[in-house]
Amino acid sequence: MLRYPVTSKSLHPGLSFFAALLWLVNSGQPVPAADATLPAADEPYYEWSMENLSITKSLGGKQGDAMRGRKLSWDRGKGNCIACHALPIPEAEFPGDLGPPLIGVGQRLTEGQIRLRVVDSKQINPLTIMPGYYRDPKLLQFVKKMYRGKTLLSAQEIEDLVAYLVTLR
Amino acid sequence: MKTLRALLLFAMTALPALSLAQSFTPKSGTEWLSEEAREMQDDEFANPGYFTVDRGLELFNATGTNGKSCANCHGADGETLDIARLTRFPVFDPLTQKPMTLQGRIHACSQQHLGNAPMKYDSKQAIALETFVRNLARGEIIDVETDGPLAPFVQKGKAYFEARRGQMDMACSDCHVNYVGSRLRAQVLSQGQLNGYPTYRLANQRVNAIHQRFSQCENRLRATFQKAGADDYVNLELYLMSRGNGLPIETPAVRF
Numbered sequence: 001m002l003r004y005p006v007t008s009k010s011l012h013p014g015l016s017f018f019a020a021l022l023w024l025v026n027s028g029q030p031v032p033a034a035d036a037t038l039p040a041a042d043e044p045y046y047e048w049s050m051e052n053l054s055i056t057k058s059l060g061g062k063q064g065d066a067m068r069g070r071k072l073s074w075d076r077g078k079g080n081c082i083a084c085h086a087l088p089i090p091e092a093e094f095p096g097d098l099g100p101p102l103i104g105v106g107q108r109l110t111e112g113q114i115r116l117r118v119v120d121s122k123q124i125n126p127l128t129i130m131p132g133y134y135r136d137p138k139l140l141q142f143v144k145k146m147y148r149g150k151t152l153l154s155a156q157e158i159e160d161l162v163a164y165l166v167t168l169r
Numbered sequence: 170m171k172t173l174r175a176l177l178l179f180a181m182t183a184l185p186a187l188s189l190a191q192s193f194t195p196k197s198g199t200e201w202l203s204e205e206a207r208e209m210q211d212d213e214f215a216n217p218g219y220f221t222v223d224r225g226l227e228l229f230n231a232t233g234t235n236g237k238s239c240a241n242c243h244g245a246d247g248e249t250l251d252i253a254r255l256t257r258f259p260v261f262d263p264l265t266q267k268p269m270t271l272q273g274r275i276h277a278c279s280q281q282h283l284g285n286a287p288m289k290y291d292s293k294q295a296i297a298l299e300t301f302v303r304n305l306a307r308g309e310i311i312d313v314e315t316d317g318p319l320a321p322f323v324q325k326g327k328a329y330f331e332a333r334r335g336q337m338d339m340a341c342s343d344c345h346v347n348y349v350g351s352r353l354r355a356q357v358l359s360q361g362q363l364n365g366y367p368t369y370r371l372a373n374q375r376v377n378a379i380h381q382r383f384s385q386c387e388n389r390l391r392a393t394f395q396k397a398g399a400d401d402y403v404n405l406e407l408y409l410m411s412r413g414n415g416l417p418i419e420t421p422a423v424r425f
Contacts, residue, residue, distance in 0.1 A: 082354065083353050083354045084353065094352075094355035095352075095354065096351070096352045096353045096354045096356075097351055097352045098348050098351045098352070098353060122338070129339055129343045129344070129347065129348060131338060131339070132338060135338065137336075139338075140335070140336060140338055141332075141333065141334060142332075142334035142335060142392045142393045143334075143335055143336050143391065143392060143393070144335065144336070144388075144392055144393055144394075145393070147335075147336040147391045150336070152336055152337070
């Protein structure tokens with residue numbers, strides 16, 4: 001049962017770098033970044049309605065900002081779309097592939113179609129893994145207390161993302 | 170248009186589910202490990218999980234409150250433990266009429282036979298003991314019972330695994346059944362098997378117990394999570410361990 005002592009130094013240097021990198025992505029600990037994600041202010045939940053699998057009106061009448069949306073799309077603590085989708089953003093490395101690449105999405109889908117897919121994809125495919133970023137919180141279950149009654153993103157953030165995604169042509 | 174949508178929906182949802190259900194072959198998380206991590210896992214001298222195995226061995230041979238040690242009943246270094254029996258945990262406990270995990274068995278022995286005060290479920294000591302004991306069966310094939318009195322508990326565990334939860338509104342099965350092999354950012358999704366547990370995680374640089382891994386995933390879904398040792402987690406462990414029937418025990422594995 002005797003073994004050489006192993007210190008963290010004896011880990012393969014490349015490996016520990018990779019591990020540290022992955023830690024950023026998938027920490028076993030509650031990550032501070034998650035706390036910074038509390039929905040903006042005490043915003044009301046804006047009801048929305050869909051027609052022909054699209055939401056044509058902006059949420060709460062907010063005006064989206066594409067530059068902010070671009071940032072949100074790969075901000076780990078916010079949209080984190082990069083976890084599942086490839087995006088045309090050079091800084092955002094190692095995209096996931098659970099969802100289709102969003103490159104060219106503005107060409108494939110109208111603004112209203114994009115909005116519904118970001119707001120609540122389960123309206124289209126009830127079994128999708130794509131999170132509903134503005135799904136009615138009443139439809140969620142077993143939600144951790146601090147997130148209860150809240151949407152994943154605020155109406156403004158959704159509009160920022162939509163404004164960004166329509167530019168992807 | 171309506172029929173087209175219905176068809177499409179069926180194709181997207183029911184078909185993958187059906188084909189998966191028919192052809193499920195359990196695969197260890199090791200299949201998706203990088204080569205470096207795999208080498209680390211296979212080398213007792215490089216695998217940090219073996220520190221915990223050694224710590225568990227010390228505790229196994231240490232005397233409890235009443236002067237006895239685990240070794241009194243199970244031989245020095247666990248020599249007389251029934252290895253085949255270890256592959257069958259969680260087992261049905263006739264006393265409580267519930268499933269009992271390997272760690273549950275360790276807690277019961279510690280209190281009943283060593284006279285110790287209760288340890289916390291997933292305390293460092295309990296994890297070390299569990300890691301040591303399961304490591305004795307490394308390479309043995311998992312063989313958990315799914316019928317008989319355990320059947321309803323397996324079903325409960327399965328239901329837990331398949332229920333959407335949290336603000337992310339995802340089920341465990343979304344990632345660990347429907348998207349196995351896909352990438353969540355840089356992380357490749359595995360089947361969520363338990364054959365390597367307790368396992369050393371590079372992500373947090375320590376040995377992680379089964380119920381800790383459950384709450385880590387639930388935390389990421391922004392879902393409520395259970396206390397280690399809770400019935401829901403025991404049932405989930407039972408279901409997931411039985412889902413890995415046929416896999417070799419790899420404790421202590423190395424994982425991200």
